[in-house]
Amino acid sequence: KAGVTQTPRYLIKTRGQQVTLSCSPISGHRSVSWYQQTPGQGLQFLFEYFSETQRNKGNFPGRFSGRQFSNSRSEMNVSTLELGDSALYLCASKIGTGYGNTIYFGEGSWLTVV
Amino acid sequence: GESVGLHLPTLSVQEGDNSIINCAYSNSASDYFIWYKQESGKGPQFIIDIRSNMDKRQGQRVTVLLNKTVKHLSLQIAATQPGDSAVYFCAENRREGNEKLTFGTGTRLTIIP
Numbered sequence: 001k002a003g004v005t006q007t008p009r010y011l012i013k014t015r016g017q018q019v020t021l022s023c024s025p026i027s028g029h030r031s032v033s034w035y036q037q038t039p040g041q042g043l044q045f046l047f048e049y050f051s052e053t054q055r056n057k058g059n060f061p062g063r064f065s066g067r068q069f070s071n072s073r074s075e076m077n078v079s080t081l082e083l084g085d086s087a088l089y090l091c092a093s094k095i096g097t098g099y100g101n102t103i104y105f106g107e108g109s110w111l112t113v114v
Numbered sequence: 115g116e117s118v119g120l121h122l123p124t125l126s127v128q129e130g131d132n133s134i135i136n137c138a139y140s141n142s143a144s145d146y147f148i149w150y151k152q153e154s155g156k157g158p159q160f161i162i163d164i165r166s167n168m169d170k171r172q173g174q175r176v177t178v179l180l181n182k183t184v185k186h187l188s189l190q191i192a193a194t195q196p197g198d199s200a201v202y203f204c205a206e207n208r209r210e211g212n213e214k215l216t217f218g219t220g221t222r223l224t225i226i227p
Contacts, residue, residue, distance in 0.1 A: 004157075033214065043158075043203065045214035056214055090157050092215075100146045100165065100207065103215060105157035 002027065004106035006091050012112045018079040021109045025072050025093030031055075032074040033103070034066060037088040046089075049074055050097050081113045126224045133191040135221045137204035140185065146207040148215070149178060149189045153200045161189070161202075191223075199225045 005024040013019050025032050033048035033056075045058040049068035066076040072093075078085055088108045094101040127133045139147075145166035150158035162173045164180050164187070171178050177190040191198055201222045205215040 035215075042219055043205075043215075043217040045216070048214065058214065102160055102163060103148070103207075104160060105150070107155075107157045 004091055004093050004104055006089075006106040006109050008109060009107065010110045010112075012114060013081050015081055015083060015113055017081050018077060019081060019111060020075055020077045021089055021091075021111075023074045023076075023091030023093075023106060025074070025091075026104055029093035029095050029104075030072050031094045031097055031101075032068055032072060033092045033094075034074070034076050035090040035092065035105075036060070037090060037108070038086075043090070046076065055097065078111075083113050086111060086113045122221055123219065124222045124224070126226055127194050128226050129196060130193055133189075133194050133198070133223060135189045135191075135202050135204075135223065137187050137189075137218050138185060139187070139204075139206055141206070141208070142182075142185065144185075144206040144208055147178070147180065147187055148205045148207065149176075150203045150205060150217075151198075151200045152203065152220070158203060194223075194225050196225050196227065199223060 007022045031050045034046040035043050037043045047054055047066050048056045052068045063079045068074045088110055090105050090108045092103045092105045094103045148163040149161040151161050152158045162176050162178050164171045164178045169180055175192045180187045201220045203217050203220045205217045207215055
């Protein structure tokens with residue numbers, strides 16, 4: 001069974017540009033969440049989607065957005081990139097809603113903003 | 115504020131010895147805890163989890179202990195191997211409708227050959 005797949009793995013963008021990251025959850029998993037990981041702030045929750053609806057959102061500005069498709073695949077978008085957006089963006093999936101379901105992470109997308 | 119943290123940022127252990135990584139949490143409403151291992155350049159890998167109605171749970175070479183009285187949990191790795199070198203995170207998940215994971219700051223475990 002394939003794990004959580006994220007694309008692209010590495011990308012470099014210029015300040016002011018926008019970026020879209022993609023995530024395919026584990027087959028059968030309907031909940032997808034996104035996290036940002038930086039050396040200074042650690043792992044921080046961005047948002048969670050289930051059945052194409054955003055269920056929870058972390059404390060990030062509106063430049064960070066996401067969506068989920070009917071096949072559970074998800075994308076996140078960051079507009080007007082800033083240098084501080086350079087980070088590892090991690091997608092995680094779990095089988096359904098509700099706490100206590102094991103959450104599995106992908107390998108992440110490394111974003112560098114220059 | 116609420117937090118999940120780790121006691122030590124780094125830990126060095128001789129190969130073959132047992133490792134103990136500690137984590138403290140502040141919110142008594144925390145009821146589900148997970149340990150993740152993250153190797154360089156990779157995403158967090160699930161190791162083991164424990165619910166608040168348990169004190170101990172064992173996996174392959176790993177044991178998690180939960181002490182709700184002092185809000186502390188630990189991850190014990192038996193007979194450490196070079197492949198155990200990684201950053202270990204504890205995370206908590208709360209049954210309050212907000213199902214995000216709150217992560218600790220991580221402990222970097224280095225295995226000395």
